[in-house]
Amino acid sequence: MSKPSLLIFAYHNVGYTCLDCLINRGESIAAVITHEDNAHEEIWFKSVKDLALKNKIPVYTPDSVNTPEWINRIRTWNPDLIFSFYYRNMIKEDILNIPRLGAFNMHGSYLPKYRGRVPINWAIIHGEQQTGVTLHEMVKRADAGDIIDQEPVPIGKDETTYDVFNKVVAAARVVLDRQIDALLSGTAPRRKQDESQATYFGGRKPEDGRIDWTQSAEQIYNLIRAVTHPYPGAFTESNEKKLFIWWAKPLKEPCGKPGSIISINPLRITAGNGSVEILKLQWEGKHEEDVAKGTHGLQLGTNLK
Numbered sequence: 001m002s003k004p005s006l007l008i009f010a011y012h013n014v015g016y017t018c019l020d021c022l023i024n025r026g027e028s029i030a031a032v033i034t035h036e037d038n039a040h041e042e043i044w045f046k047s048v049k050d051l052a053l054k055n056k057i058p059v060y061t062p063d064s065v066n067t068p069e070w071i072n073r074i075r076t077w078n079p080d081l082i083f084s085f086y087y088r089n090m091i092k093e094d095i096l097n098i099p100r101l102g103a104f105n106m107h108g109s110y111l112p113k114y115r116g117r118v119p120i121n122w123a124i125i126h127g128e129q130q131t132g133v134t135l136h137e138m139v140k141r142a143d144a145g146d147i148i149d150q151e152p153v154p155i156g157k158d159e160t161t162y163d164v165f166n167k168v169v170a171a172a173r174v175v176l177d178r179q180i181d182a183l184l185s186g187t188a189p190r191r192k193q194d195e196s197q198a199t200y201f202g203g204r205k206p207e208d209g210r211i212d213w214t215q216s217a218e219q220i221y222n223l224i225r226a227v228t229h230p231y232p233g234a235f236t237e238s239n240e241k242k243l244f245i246w247w248a249k250p251l252k253e254p255c256g257k258p259g260s261i262i263s264i265n266p267l268r269i270t271a272g273n274g275s276v277e278i279l280k281l282q283w284e285g286k287h288e289e290d291v292a293k294g295t296h297g298l299q300l301g302t303n304l305k
Contacts, residue, residue: 002028003026003027003028003184004028004080004081004101004184005028005029005030005077005078005079005080005081006022006027006028006029006030006079006080006081006082006083007029007030007031007033007074007077007079007081007082007083007099008022008029008031008032008033008082008083008085009032009033009034009065009082009083009084009085009087009091010032010033010034010048010083010084010085010086010087011034011035011048011085011086011087011088012045012046012048012086013045013046013086013165013166013169014085014086014106014108014133014168014169014172015034015048015085015086015087016045016046016047016048016051017169017170017172017173018083018085018106018172018173018176019032019048019051019052019085020051020173021173021176021177021180022083022176022180023051023055023057025177025180027180027184029052029057030058030077030079031057031058031059031060031077032048032049032052032057032058032059032060033059033060033061033062033065033087034048034049034052034059034060034061034087035061035087035088036061042230044230049061064089065089065091065092065095066089066090066091066092066094066095070095071092071094071095074095074098075098078098079098079099080099080100080101080184081099081101081102081103081104081183081184082095082096082098082099082102082103082104082138083103083104083105083106084103084104084105084106084138085105085106085172086106086108090142091103091138093139093140096138096139101183101184101186102137102138102183102186103137103138104135104136104137104138104148104183105135105136105137105138105143105145106133106134106135106172106175106176107119107133107134107135107136107143108120108131108133108165108168108172109123109131109132109133109134109143110130110131110132110133110134110150110152110153111134111136111143111147111150111193111198112143112144112193112194112195112197112198112199113131113197113198113199114131114199114200114201115142115143115144115198115199115200115201116142116143116200116201116202116203117201117202117203117204118201118203118204119131119201120161120164120165120168121161121204121226121227121231122201122204122226123155123164124155124159124160124161124164124222124225124226125222125223125226126222127218127219127222128155129154129155129157130152130153130154130155131152131153131155131164131168132150132151132152132153132168132171133150133151133153133168133171133172133175134147134149134150134175135147135148135149135150135175135176135179136148136193137190142200143200144193144195144198145193146190146191146192146193147190147191147192147193148179148183148188148189148190149175149178149179149188149189150175151171151172151174151175152171153167153168153171154167158225159225160225160226160228160229161225161226161227161228161231162228162229162230162231204227206232206233208227209223209227209231209232209233209234209235210234210235210236211223211224211234211235211236211245211304213236213258213259213269213270213271213272213304214258214271214272215271215272216250216271216272216273216274217250217251217252217271217273217274217275217276218250218273218274219271220234220248220250220271220276221248221249221250221276224245224246224247224248225247228246228247229246233245233246233282234246235284236259236304237304238304241283241284242283242284243281243282243283243284243304244281244282244283244284244288245278245280245281246280246281246282246288247278247279247280248276248277248278248279248280249276249277249279250271250274250275250276250277251268251274251275251276251277252274253274253275254274255268255270255271255274255275256270257270258270258271258272259304260304261304262275266278266291266292267281267291269304278291279291279292
């Protein structure tokens with residue numbers, strides 16, 4: 001008896017590790033649909049496309065799979081099971097209804113919390129101490145389908161999105177390996193999401209990294225670690241020049257007007273509650289500096305905005 005045929009939508013490191021898991025198991029993968037890399041985005045993650053081609057799996061990168069042509073093509077492939085592993089676009093119900101064993105998504109949060117885009121960044125921005133990964137059925141609404149399995153992932157106080165993302169990638173592989181046999185046999189467990197606990201967040205733009213100095217030191221610190229490398233970074237402005245802050249630490253001591261520089265060595269800036277000690281910064285167009293070792297060109301009393 002032949003193995004069920006899989007159609008994989010995948011991108012980024014979660015997509016890579018989940019595809020690698022299925023390849024290593026010897027599953028029957030009809031095709032992989034992924035994205036072309038965006039020239040304006042820092043590509044720090046592994047290539048799903050390269051992994052598929054290396055293993056002689058057909059790869060496609062359409063701008064949209066929700067066209068009549070692509071829907072018809074997928075119908076002719078007649079996959080038994082569809083997976084979406086960090087694929088960035090919504091997939092229409094016309095496609096989700098094709099596979100006899102269902103369509104399932106691997107989401108980087110502990111649903112129903114943090115549905116939507118960049119859930120790990122958002123969890124850190126909000127100071128969460130835990131996130132997770134959730135394998136769930138795909139339905140019309142984003143990340144709202146029945147849960148198949150979950151794995152919690154702790155968030156350390158000083159961890160960045162990159163740190164937590166690596167743990168989420170490992171957890172995704174654990175969950176997929178744990179449930180793949182049940183999914184292939186149509187016997188996977190399911191449970192409804194508690195809609196009263198659901199939260200949803202949209203995508204983020206580089207401009208969303210602007211620091212609001214009226215927020216508390218802890219909130220500013222959470223933003224910094226949520227969008228530091230390899231993400232676009234948290235920033236402020238001084239003398240009409242953009243200043244990126246790549247690392248810092250929050251302090252509780254009371255200060256004065258938010259955005260005021262109260263100390264040069266160490267470099268400390270007033271927040272709405274407490275202050276922030278800047279450890280790594282970068283003027284736009286310049287090299288990153290370790291504040292303890294370099295001259296950062298800020299003058300005492302300058303207000304940031």
